[in-house]
Each structure stands twice: as structure tokens, then as C-alpha cells.
Amino acid sequence: MEPKARILSVLQRVTGKETSPGTDESLFVSGLLDSFALTDFVTGLEEEFGVTIPDSDLSARKFDTITKVESYLASRA
Amino acid sequence: MAYLRAFGSWLPSRRVSNREIASLVDATPEWIVEVSGIEERRYASDEDTVAGIGLLAAQDCLEKAGATAAELGMILVASGSSDRFCPGPASQIASGLGLNATPSFDIPVASAGSLIGLALAAKLAPSAGRVLVVGTEIMSRRINLTPDGKNSAILFGDGAGAALVDAETGFARIADSCLYTDGASAETIFVVDGQFHMDGSAVIMQASRKIPRAINELLARNGIAAAEVEAFLLHQANLNLIVRVATAVKAPRERFFTNIARYGNTSSASLLIAADEWHSAQATAPSGPLIFSAFGTGLNWGALLALPR
Numbered sequence: 131m132e133p134k135a136r137i138l139s140v141l142q143r144v145t146g147k148e149t150s151p152g153t154d155e156s157l158f159v160s161g162l163l164d165s166f167a168l169t170d171f172v173t174g175l176e177e178e179f180g181v182t183i184p185d186s187d188l189s190a191r192k193f194d195t196i197t198k199v200e201s202y203l204a205s206r207a
Numbered sequence: 208m209a210y211l212r213a214f215g216s217w218l219p220s221r222r223v224s225n226r227e228i229a230s231l232v233d234a235t236p237e238w239i240v241e242v243s244g245i246e247e248r249r250y251a252s253d254e255d256t257v258a259g260i261g262l263l264a265a266q267d268c269l270e271k272a273g274a275t276a277a278e279l280g281m282i283l284v285a286s287g288s289s290d291r292f293c294p295g296p297a298s299q300i301a302s303g304l305g306l307n308a309t310p311s312f313d314i315p316v317a318s319a320g321s322l323i324g325l326a327l328a329a330k331l332a333p334s335a336g337r338v339l340v341v342g343t344e345i346m347s348r349r350i351n352l353t354p355d356g357k358n359s360a361i362l363f364g365d366g367a368g369a370a371l372v373d374a375e376t377g378f379a380r381i382a383d384s385c386l387y388t389d390g391a392s393a394e395t396i397f398v399v400d401g402q403f404h405m406d407g408s409a410v411i412m413q414a415s416r417k418i419p420r421a422i423n424e425l426l427a428r429n430g431i432a433a434a435e436v437e438a439f440l441l442h443q444a445n446l447n448l449i450v451r452v453a454t455a456v457k458a459p460r461e462r463f464f465t466n467i468a469r470y471g472n473t474s475s476a477s478l479l480i481a482a483d484e485w486h487s488a489q490a491t492a493p494s495g496p497l498i499f500s501a502f503g504t505g506l507n508w509g510a511l512l513a514l515p516r
Contacts, residue, residue: 165411166451172412186391188412 133179137199140174153196168193175199181206209332210377211497211513214483215268215369217260218470219249223347223364232357239361244446248364248471250347255365257289258296261343262303264367264479268339269304271487272371276304280335283324285342285475287317287398287504288349296343310335317344317398318442318503320475321368322386325499325511328372329381336374342475343367349403358407362445364471368479378492379513383425386509387417396504414448414502419455421510422500426456429496429512433458437495437515440485442502443467443477452500475503492516 131139134153142149145162157163163171168190172183181203192202224247225236239245251260261284269276282304284297295313314320314327321342328338346363350356372381395409418441426433433456441449446467453460464485473480478501493515502508 165408166415166447169412169415169451173416185389185413185416188409188416190408 140178144170209329209381210373211379212371212373212377213272214486215264216480216483217263218366219251221250222247223250231352233354245471246468251345251365257343258299260367261341262300264369268369281338282311283340285314285320285324288344288346317474319501319507321478322501326384332372332374338372340370342479344474344476359405362472364473366473366476368476382512382514384511389506392506417508418452425510425512437493439463439498440482441500
């Protein structure tokens with residue numbers, strides 16, 4: 131499965147919604163994520179991609195869109 | 208050994224409703240409840256001082272313990288809103304208690320300061336004997352009650368709490384603690400030029416991970432399941448965060464004592480005010496483990512475990 135699809139799968143699991151936001155659509159402005167849900171999203175990404183995301187990276191700016199999440203994960207690989 | 212012997216608290220009489228705050232910060236009372244769980248908070252009067260209200264909590268604690276100030280071997284005072292940076296309120300509180308040679312130190316850490324005080328007191332009690340920990344805050348003077356300061360201004364209230372840690376006697380033994388500091392994220396919550404600043408979203412995200420991690424570390428290290436814990440006494444930062452922590456550590460929500468709806472977030476005082484209210488409501492001594500936890504400026508965070516005698 132492509133990274134984008136895996137990210138979307140984690141997002142759907144965390145939000146409990148069969149959502150498919152645009153890759154550059156803000157996950158916060160759209161209401162899919164808030165500060166609490168982002169924590170779950172990040173934990174889900176850690177499990178799905180086998181990476182450790184440091185607390186200091188817990189910023190809405192880094193995880194605002196699917197594209198940004200993909201870029202971030204690529205930088206952690 | 209170190210034991211929790213008594214708690215104390217003091218809160219101002221002036222109640223400040225969400226309606227009063229909402230009109231100043233361009234919000235609605237309902238929104239404040241939704242994002243924080245806070246329904247009202249207390250504000251100190253113009254005559255109150257951080258040291259003065261801390262002294263009242265200290266006296267309440269000593270009275271509940273049946274102890275005198277002369278028995279104290281040390282005083283630790285946490286505050287992120289002290290009237291004067293240096294010296295802070297510790298020496299004034301000691302003086303107010305009639306002490307002129309008892310070592311009394313400040314812990315200038317908002318929100319997590321009283322947890323740090325409790326953990327240090329447990330380490331120091333074997334040599335100091337009885338250590339009084341005080342958390343005292345007048346946060347209403349550090350917030351910006353305009354739309355620009357909305358996200359912080361809705362949260363904070365004033366108050367003071369205290370705990371007596373005793374080397375010989377008490378209702379629960381302080382068995383373990385963990386404290387952490389991460390300065391890399393210090394800019395997410397700080398006080399400068401007398402004003403409190405907070406990136407609420409970043410703080411929530413950090414706390415949502417760090418508090419459960421600290422609690423789980425203590426539980427695992429001591430072979431205790433979360434379900435066995437009799438009471439979780441947390442810094443009253445945000446009701447949604449506390450509910451979140453309960454879910455993360457897989458413990459029943461009702462085991463988490465909360466009074467944030469009535470007092471708001473009283474920063475470093477909140478942990479001890481909550482502990483005092485919880486303890487005062489108990490008909491009998493605790494029969495199960497107690498967990499304390501807090502998160503605040505620094506960033507500083509951690510947890511403390513107390514076991515029944």
C-alpha cells in the first residue's frame with residue numbers, strides 16, 4: 131500500500147470516519163483533527179510506519195495535511 | 208520513609224462566571240465549558256498576595272495535621288505567578304508562620320511546581336523531618352482578558368494548596384516518583400514580563416502523551432494495574448485532558464478526582480487543592496494506591512505514587 135493510503139487508513143481509524151480529504155486539505159480546518167485527535171493520529175502513524183515521533187514534533191503545522199504528513203514520515207525514515 | 212500527612216487549601220470568595228469572562232474575550236459561556244470543562248473560577252481581591260494566600264493554605268494544612276509551624280524542617284513553595292521574582296513567596300510564608308530560620312525555598316514552575324515539591328519533599332523528609340509543600344497562584348493577574356488572550360484567559364483561577372510530608376507518620380507512604388524536564392518545548396508555555404503565554408494546542412498535545420507515560424511508568428515499575436488505583440489526583444489543567452488521560456491509562460474516569468469546573472486551572476495550586484478536597488471527602492483512610500501527576504512550564508512533568516499504610 132502506498133504511504134498516502136496508509137496515512138489515510140490511520141486517519142480513518144482515529145476519526146472513525148470513512149473520510150477522504152484532499153491531500154492538501156487542512157485536517158484541522160476541516161474539523162477532522164483537533165489537539166487531542168492529533169495525538170491519536172501521531173500514535174497511529176508511529177505504529178503503522180514503525181517510527182518514533184518525538185514529542186517536540188507534536189505541532190499541528192507538521193501534520194496539517196496528508197502531503198505534510200507524508201513528507202514528515204519520509205524525513206523520519 | 209516519607210508519608211502524606213495532611214493537605215490544606217484556600218480559595219478566594221469571589222466567583223467569576225463564564226458569562227463574565229466570555230464577554231471580555233469574545234467567547235460564549237457554552238464554548239468555555241466545551242473546551243475546558245470550566246464553569247467558574249475564583250479571583251483574588253486586590254489586597255491578596257501570592258504569599259498571603261499561600262500562608263492561608265499552609266495554616267489550613269497545619270491545622271488539619273494537628274501540627275505546629277515550629278515542627279517544620281523545611282518549606283517548599285511552588286508558584287508561577289509570584290508577585291516578586293526573587294525572593295519568591297517561600298520566605299514570606301515562612302515568616303508568616305513565625306519561622307525565622309527554617310529553610311524555605313521557591314519552585315518557580317507554573318502548574319507542575321507542587322508535584323515537584325511533593326517529590327522533593329519525599330526525598331528530603333528523611334533528613335528534614337516534616338516538609339511543608341505549598342502551591343500558590345494569583346493567575347488572574349498574569350492573563351490577558353481580551354480576545355487576544357482568550358485561549359488562556361478562560362482557563363485560569365486563583366487559589367492555594369498545601370501538603371505536609373512527614374518522615375514518620377501519615378495516611379499514605381510516598382513510594383515512588385518520576386520527574387522530567389524538556390526545555391526544547393519551553394516556548395509553548397511561559398511567563399514573561401508578568402504575562403502568561405501559552406500555545407494551548409501544543410501544550411495539550413504534549414501533555415496528552417507525557418502525563419500517561421509518566422503514570423504508566425510508575426505503575427509498571429511498582430507492579431500496579433491502573434484499575435487498582437484508588438484515586439488519580441492530577442493538576443486540574445483542562446477537564447478534556449483529564450478524561451483523555453483516564454482513557455490513555457485505561458482507568459475508570461470516576462477514579463480521577465476533578466474540581467476544575469468550580470475553580471478553573473489554578474496552576475501549581477490545583478494539584479494540592481484537588482488533593483485537599485479529595486482527602487477531606489474521604490470517610491476512611493485510603494486502602495489503595497494514589498497517583499499524583501502534573502505537567503507545566505519548563506516543560507516539566509511527572510507523577511508520584513503513594514501507597515496506603
